[in-house]
Amino acid sequence: MSSQYRVLIAEDEPLMRDYLITNISRLHPAFLAADAAHDGVAALALFETNSYDLVITDLRMPGMDGLQLIERIRSMGKTLPIIILTGYDEFEYARTALHFGVAEYLLKPLNDDALRETLERLERILLQHRNAMRLPKDLSPKNIAQFVATCFSETDGEHTMLVERAAVYIATHFTEQITQTDVAKALNITPAYLSSIFHEEKGESYTKFLTRLRMMQAALLLKSNSGMTIQSVAEQTGYASDKHFISVFKKYFGTTPNDYRQRKTEE
Numbered sequence: 001m002s003s004q005y006r007v008l009i010a011e012d013e014p015l016m017r018d019y020l021i022t023n024i025s026r027l028h029p030a031f032l033a034a035d036a037a038h039d040g041v042a043a044l045a046l047f048e049t050n051s052y053d054l055v056i057t058d059l060r061m062p063g064m065d066g067l068q069l070i071e072r073i074r075s076m077g078k079t080l081p082i083i084i085l086t087g088y089d090e091f092e093y094a095r096t097a098l099h100f101g102v103a104e105y106l107l108k109p110l111n112d113d114a115l116r117e118t119l120e121r122l123e124r125i126l127l128q129h130r131n132a133m134r135l136p137k138d139l140s141p142k143n144i145a146q147f148v149a150t151c152f153s154e155t156d157g158e159h160t161m162l163v164e165r166a167a168v169y170i171a172t173h174f175t176e177q178i179t180q181t182d183v184a185k186a187l188n189i190t191p192a193y194l195s196s197i198f199h200e201e202k203g204e205s206y207t208k209f210l211t212r213l214r215m216m217q218a219a220l221l222l223k224s225n226s227g228m229t230i231q232s233v234a235e236q237t238g239y240a241s242d243k244h245f246i247s248v249f250k251k252y253f254g255t256t257p258n259d260y261r262q263r264k265t266e267e
Helices: 014-027 040-049 066-075 088-100 112-132 141-153 161-173 180-187 191-202 206-224 230-236 242-253 257-266
Strands: 005-010 031-037 054-058 082-086 104-107
Touching: 005 014, 005 040, 014 031, 014 112, 031 040, 040 054, 040 066, 054 066, 066 082, 104 112, 141 206, 161 180, 161 191, 161 206, 180 191, 180 206, 191 206, 206 230, 206 242, 206 257, 230 242, 230 257, 242 257
Parallel strands: 005 031, 005 054, 054 082, 082 104
Antiparallel strands: none
């Protein structure tokens, strides 16, 4: 099936590696055991030359262990979900992997039910992400706004509940002229506290997050609506002043909105 999610397996134990290769598709047809490696070094080599939707890795492996593999994957900017396999005596070691955005961890000895339930949870997340990345057929300003909001409203499991709520609020209202004070008020916290926890948990400031949303919205509007004025694009992306919008756009993309539109039209 071309729509199957490709899985990379990194496991040094032959029996466990064979079990995963044989049973992943049987337990959940949406997943395919595309490749398997006997250690982290071999897994990384496969990862660098192929495309995968999910990684399943053991923690303890020779050469390069699971944590080192995960760290290398994340350093490449890859945000795909990762499942780690660990024994009861490695629980504290496994918790360290949570800092690298690991989606799930499974305890050995592994059983069908645990693996099936984990794949079902991840399939819902991957499907949501795949749908979010699919452009709507009708590229109206309203549909584009909904599409962009979906792309950026998801938050990592490490984020606090407040930051998650803040991200969702921003993604819902980014086409309006909202301020950090407005978001903080909606969450019943101070702007200073919001600024602090947002940057700490999300890795970027409130302003950068909001600007990314607005610039994605602007780029899609410019590309899909050739007759829309720059002032209208500015209004649809939450800017009261087209001059301010043009300034932010040029700083973000390195070109003016008009030049960007012309270049995309000629592509």
